[in-house]
Amino acid sequence: MKRRKLGAAAILLGLIASPVAAAKAPVEWDGLRQVSSKRMDLVYLQPGADFRGYTKVIVDPTEVSFRKNWQKDYNRGSRDLGGKVSDRDVQDAIAKGVVAASDIFTETWRRGGYEIANQPGPDVLRVKTAVANISVNAPDVRSSARSYSFSEEAGQATLVIEVRDSLTGAILGRAIDQAIVGYNSATWRTTVSNRADFRQVVEGWAKNGVRGMTELKALSPIR
16 A cells, blocks of 8 residues: 655644645744654754663653544535534544554554653653644545445545653654555545554554654764
């Protein structure tokens, strides 16, 4: 299954601008300095940060949110009243997404050789993640009529990952990556296939986060 990346997106205060705005992304953000990255669209690091001493991580529950008007826009285009996305559908998807994404990030850090901690410490890094601005092109909503949802892509989503020193709360880095999910030829989309496609993207993000930390340790202290 292929994953196609969108162009870089400038995200400020949780709002995602158009991909062309990447060139206008600020050089500094909350004291962090923008650096080039092959893994993420945007990466900001604290100058002088030293990641070599971190061997454990506290992985906060992943925040999950849909694009603000996704539900409204989707329902506006649906002719079948029984096929509309309800508020309950959205809340249920968010609740399940939080559990699934949190498990993925936690397990990936563990497999990457980091002990999962539940208390701050001098060797403990706090990792905060969010999967934001989710849109699903063809949600498998129960309908009064038998119907099939086809779409070339499952949807889109954006990762925001932030790392802080667990004792002081000092922010050390932040990364943002936007992706088209489940890019393929037009195919029948179901709840199962949509979840699998989004899961694949989150797993890729989690692996890139751990790999990125390995690279940061090799480059520390950050200049």
